[in-house]
Every structure is written in C-alpha cells, then in structure tokens.
Amino acid sequence: MLVVGHDSPLRRGVGHELIERGYPVVVCSGPPGCALSHDDRCVLLDEVDCAVILPSHADRAIDMYLQQCARRARTAVFALQPDFELPPGSVVVGSPSAARIARVVEGLVRAGAA
Numbered sequence: 001m002l003v004v005g006h007d008s009p010l011r012r013g014v015g016h017e018l019i020e021r022g023y024p025v026v027v028c029s030g031p032p033g034c035a036l037s038h039d040d041r042c043v044l045l046d047e048v049d050c051a052v053i054l055p056s057h058a059d060r061a062i063d064m065y066l067q068q069c070a071r072r073a074r075t076a077v078f079a080l081q082p083d084f085e086l087p088p089g090s091v092v093v094g095s096p097s098a099a100r101i102a103r104v105v106e107g108l109v110r111a112g113a114a
Contacts, residue, residue, distance in 0.1 A: 055080050078091070080092070080096060
C-alpha cells in the first residue's frame with residue numbers, strides 16, 4: 001500500500017492501521033520531490049496495489065500531481081473528496097479517520113478491487 005500525503009497524524013495513523021492489518025506500507029510526501037512532478041514514472045505506483053491519497057490542504061499545483069498519482073494507481077482511495085475529477089474506479093471514504101480509511105482499503109483488497 002502506498003500512503004500519499006504530507007507528514008501528519010492522519011498519514012501516520014493510516015500507515016499504522018494498514019500495518020496492523022498485515023499490509024506492507026510505503027509512505028510518500030508527494031511534490032515537490034515526487035517523480036511525477038518531473039514527468040518521470042513513479043516506481044512506487046508501479047509496485048503497489050492501492051494508493052491512499054490524503055488531502056493536501058495546499059495549492060492547485062499539488063492537487064495536479066495528486067490527480068496524476070490517482071490516475072496512475074491501480075486503485076486510488078481518497079480520504080476526502082478532492083477538488084479535481086476522480087479517475088474511474090476511485091473510492092472516496094469521506095472521512096479523515098485512519099481506521100475508517102484502512103477498513104475501506106481492506107474491503108477493497110478482500111473484494112479483489114485492490
């Protein structure tokens with residue numbers, strides 16, 4: 001699982017909840033160090049089944065890269081509704097709760113959608 005978002009209690013909580021459920025987790029802070037911001041492919045996205053994308057609370061430029069991340073992910077799960085159009089197959093949890101986000105991801109994995 002890839003958890004994308006700036007270092008925050010929510011990012012740490014989602015990572016912890018997924019690890020507690022037995023999933024390997026990689027975290028990414030996104031732009032400006034993101035490969036997508038340099039028009040490169042993201043090796044993290046190539047290797048994970050699901051990307052959990054947390055709210056950026058930043059500017060539109062950050063959202064543009066998060067949108068690219070979601071488009072390239074096999075499955076994209078958003079904590080909250082983003083300000084951009086969702087790629088097909090994306091899921092919005094609608095809650096900034098780490099436990100709820102992890103339960104949704106686990107459900108997707110069990111259903112074979114992630």
